[in-house]
Amino acid sequence: MTTRREFFKIVPIVSLAATASTGFAQAKVDPKDAQAASLAYVEDATTSKHAKYVKGSACANCQLYQGAAAPWGGCPIFAGKQVSAKAWCSAWVKKA
Numbered sequence: 555m556t557t558r559r560e561f562f563k564i565v566p567i568v569s570l571a572a573t574a575s576t577g578f579a580q581a582k583v584d585p586k587d588a589q590a591a592s593l594a595y596v597e598d599a600t601t602s603k604h605a606k607y608v609k610g611s612a613c614a615n616c617q618l619y620q621g622a623a624a625p626w627g628g629c630p631i632f633a634g635k636q637v638s639a640k641a642w643c644s645a646w647v648k649k650a
């Protein structure tokens with residue numbers, strides 16, 4: 555049986571775990587991450603200096619973007635993280 559004192563010890567731990575897991579699921583891609591850097595990921599596409607960058611391209615019009623019109627959305631290249639609709643990386647493929 556859980557005593558009242560034990561209950562108040564457990565509750566903060568459970569809510570902390572829930573917050574941590576939610577936050578992790580919605581983590582944004584850090585442009586400094588090794589994988590992001592290797593794909594020349596930039597949060598603002600217009601700042602890209604990559605040779606493959608074509609003006610006007612961004613995650614929002616990439617075939618792989620899963621965010622619809624949302625400001626942040628998923629991308630299978632960065633599984634479990636969110637990319638900005640305004641971002642760009644060298645894996646960009648024109649949305650059909």
Ligand code: SF4
Nearest residue numbers: 613616619629643646
């Ligand atoms: Fe954005 Fe497309 Fe690169 Fe994913 S693959 S980060 S949606 S440009």
